[in-house]
Amino acid sequence: MPFHRSAAPLLALPRPAKRLVVMLLDICLALFSVWAAFYLRVDQVGWPQGQQKYVYALAPLIAVPIFIRFGLYRAIFRYTGLAAMASTAKAIALYAALFFAALLYFKWQGVPRTVGLIQPLLFLLLVGTSRAMARFWLAGVGGKKPHAEGRMLIYGAGEAGVQTALALGVARQFVLLGFIDDDVSKAGQSINGVDIMTPAEVPGAIERMGVTDILLAMPVVGRARRNEIIDSLRGLPVHVRTLPGMGDLAAGRVTMQDFQELDVEDLLGRAPVPPNPALLARHLAGKTVLVTGAGGSIGGELCRQIILEKPRHLVLVDHNEFGLYAIHGELLGLCADAALPVQLTPLLGSVRNYERMKEICQRYRPATVYHAAAYKHVPMVESNPTEGVLNNVLGTLNIARVAIETAVENFVLISTDKAVRPTNVMGATKRMAELVLQALADSPRVRFCALDGQPGPEVPNQTRFSMVRFGNVLGSSGSVVPLFRKQLRAGGPVTVTHEEVTRYFMTIPEAAQLVLQAGAMAEGGDVFVLDMGQPVKIMDLARRMVQLSGLSLRDADHPDGDIEIEIVGLRPGEKLYEELLIGDDPVSTAHERIMKAREDFVAWGELEQSLVALRRAANGNDAAAIRNIFMQLVSGYAPEPENRVA
Structure with a gap:
């Protein structure tokens, strides 16, 4: 439109020049409003007479500094809204008080006091109108699309x-x-x-x-x-x-x-578990805290929640360079924005490297360790069982051993509901990791075997171990929600593995808060689970996302629909239903939505011999031996024949 395009030369000016133009406009409006006030009060239309000229000088001298102080010359007229108008009104209200007070004080001849009331009202009307007209005039400039989408x-x-x-x-x-x-x-x-x-x-x-x-x-x-x-x-x-x-x-x-798009809480259909502030801060405030897997979905959110509790030092450990770089940069920004006095140290390293983990813990002496580093994608670990064992089981053993040897006070493992009666290698490795910590928690003194199986020196165990087991995390890498959204953007189909597959769900912040709170309640060897309500049917979640995207389902009854839901079959190692408890009768805790499971475990002396055999099998890439050890130690481990590692 020509009317809007006429503003383009003004918008092309540098920012200082634009501010000068607006300032000159306000000076003109101030002078004009003084003239109008005299005209309305004494019917004077000519030049100022006698001491009236002081009023003309006074108006811009008061108005411009006040407008600068209220930031009116920093506003972008195209985006002027109610907040900017309110600031303008406040600025002119202050201006009116000072202007009227000056007229009362100086008592210039030929200047009625009512000019001090009339002029500010006219000035407010003129300035407000100028801003509104500028917003209308400039709103069409800047490459906006001419047609609504x-x-x-x-x-x-x-x-x-x-x-x-x-x-x-x-x-x-x-x-x-x-x-x-x-x-x-x-x-x-x-x-x-x-x-x-x-x-x-x-x-x-x-x-x-x-x-x-x-x-x-x-x-x-x-x-x-x-x-x-x-x-x-x-x-x-x-x-x-x-x-x-x-x-x-x-x-x-x-x-x-x-x-x-709708929040994952909206898709979840239930309220997240509310946090208990006292529990969140118990093992964090003023302490040195270490998080393994800090660059991952859960580890990163743990770090975000931890820094809000103002630890003295947060040590971030991950073997993924980019993930570590990204979370470190984000946390630096959060600390700067909220003025949080937290020292951040990003360290590259793998929990599979015992010497590197020991070096880190000896140097920084963390009081609390949150162990989130793990391979967690079921089909990937199913195809790479030895890597799953080396990382999830023996990596946990390494960092737990280091925690004992460096007198870490609290150690919290991030576990999963897939550890309960698993049908896949990933779930079995996570249950083995739980067994390691349960056994260590039951041992006031521990003797660790070396790689060759020979026993080492006995060391006292003062570390409080606990595990937090929860369901699928909405929005994390590998979650169905990002996958479904990607498939919807591509026009479908949305893929579901089975019509009856169900899962427990929670949000990433909710999961992180649960870990922090449960760890604060640990007494040693605890397996915490969350009262997550009813499990969610994945087919229902898929339908919900399709419908809330404004699309229709395409099926046999509706062949003209937009998006088809395709059943692709269960993935290797995938279960139809997930569970949170192996045993029965969970125990309540100080948090109304956190329970403590009653889970059997194997004593350390017996378990360690199995771990030595498991290490030997993993180093030798012997998947069959790994499967046999799992079947001996992991309660309910029953891989389906087509999913068994070979």
């Missing part, structure tokens, strides 16, 4: 919904058709000319208006109500999204691409 309803007519509507009006990438709100008293009203409707009116409005997207703008609504709303929208042919960060909304930097 969607037709949207915003669920929530509160402050967040209104700010979203204002900010997205700048982006002009969709047509806002209406608001939805649970408050029936708002029904039939409008916000900036956009009607508010009740939830009952939504299906008809979607069909009548051609709605393509619904944006959830309810940052403070409870999880239960949020789940009810999402469930009510599942059957509608719209894409359900959620808000981006409120900082981006306030600045006006919002496009359709910035809208987020």
